[in-house]
Amino acid sequence: MPPPFDEISRVVTEHEDELIEFRRDLHQHPELGRAEVRTTGLVAERLESVGIAARRLHGTGLIADIGAPEPVIRVALRADLDALPIREQTELEFASRTDGVSHACGHDVHTAALLGAGFALKAVEDRLRDHGVGARLIFQPAEELMPGGAQDVVSQDGLVGVDRIFAVHCDPGLDVGHVGLRVGPITAAADQVDVTLTGRGGHTSRPHLTQDLTYALAKVVTDVPAALSRRLDPRAAAALVWGSVHSGGAHNVIPATGKAGGTLRMLDAETWEGVEKLLDEVVHAVVAPYAVAADVTITKGVPPVVNDASCIDALTAAVVGAGATVASTPQSLGGEDFAWYLTHVPGAMARLGTRRPGGLTYDLHRGDLVVDEGAIAVGASTLAGCVLASAAHHLLPRPSGMRAPRAR
Incomplete structure (x- = not known):
């Protein structure tokens, strides 16, 4: 059978200081989606330093395979590379040096964890090959954009031959050493909404x-979310929230144009698929009494991430094997383009605890986000462990005459 979990954890521990320094380097030099040029280059260099050859994607991002070239099972592991257009307010020694851009969602932690998983899997590559096991590392660009970089990866054959896929996402509401798992939906559908009057x-x-x-425009901001709450099934838990509203520039001038931008999120995928026509109808109905023209643009974002039950079993084994604690976690209204991978292959995303025990609880997408860097080793061991756990289940002895299915 494939190598034991403790061997993976041992290799990760050997590289932990290096992974923390790598994460701090990324944190100091954040790059926005589809502009992660330096980040992509650094990841490629570190992979190549341990003999892992990487294939660069068009633009930014890269993919690397470890283990059997024609495996019986291939497990993909994904991290996202991009930062957010948010000014950092942490005053850390390694705070962002790029004004107005920071890793306020923890993607630097995800990237360092996947790099550590790659180091560990490379160390046991001979045994992975012996058992017909392959691992694919996907360092994806532009998760924060709509449409996100997951579709870039898929369009460039990033999932060809993959049987299942895993990822972790920082959760500052969980203590470090805890990993949140849930079967079924764990995130929500999310779209970008732009209204121009x-x-x-x-x-x-x-x-x-x-x-x-x-x-x-003020009526759009207040009345459209209210109207949607009466036109959509409340079980869909739809939430239209504005993040940007602009109109005019002088106290005594009624402007000729104004804009509002926000996100529309909901828990139900079926409702999400048919919401565009309704939103357009509601906006036009709200502004009709004021005789202004309205243009509504919905940029389709992501469906919910729906975790496969068997993949959660593998994640559970991986978390325990990493010496971490499994925690339950609710479905959130956050959106994640990891969901697009799951429309092609089964998989699961886990929530990686980043809160220092007894410390402050931060939130994502805020400039003051601080993570406990012990989460990097937990994430690395968990991700690598998903390969071992998936392979162990897939390669169990079968009744006479049955063969394990080949990777697609």
Whole structure:
């Protein structure tokens, strides 16, 4: 059978200081989605330093295979490379040196953990080959964009020959050493929504001679989410939240254009698939009394991440093998483009605890996010362990005449 979990953990421990330094380097030099040029290069260099050849994707990101070239089972492990357009406010010694950009979602931790998993799997590669086991490391660009980089990976044959796929995501609400698992949906569907209003502007003393666009935009911001709550099944848990609203630039001028941007999230995939027409209808109904023109653009983002039960079994074994603690975790309204991989192959995503025990609870997508770097080794051992656990199950002895299925 494949190597034991403790051998994987031993190799990760040997490299832990190196992985922490690597993560800090990435943290100091964050790069936005589809611009992760330096990050891609650094990952490639570190992989090549231990004999792992990487294939670069068009633009940014890379893929590397370890183990049997034509495996009986191939398990993919994914990390995301990109940062967010958020100014860091941590005052860490290794804080971001790029103004207005930071790793406020923990992707630097994901990347370092996957690199560590790669080191560990490379150390036992001969035995993986002997048992027909392959591992694919996917360092994906642009998870924070819509549409995200997962579809870039799929379009460049990143899942060809893959039987299942795993990932971890930082969770600052869980203590380090804990990994949150859930069978079924663990994230929500998410789209990007942009509403642009245009109309006849003018002087604020004569609103009756204009089309009061700012007032109409305010109604969009407040009334559209309310109307959707009465038009959609409440079990879908739809939430339209605005993150950007712009209209005008002077106190006494009614502008001729205004914009609102936000995200529409929901727990139910079926409702998500048919929401575009309804949203457009509601926006136009809300602004109709003010005689302004409305343009509604929905950029389809991601379906929910739905964790496969057998893959959660493998993750459970991997977490225990890493010496960590399995924790239950609820479905959230957060969106994750890892979901697109799961429309092609079964897989699962785990929540990786990053909170220092007894320390502060931070949140993702905030400039003050601080993680306990002990999570890197836990993530690395867990990801590598998913390969071992998946292989062990797949390669169990079968009744006479039955063969393990070949990878697609």
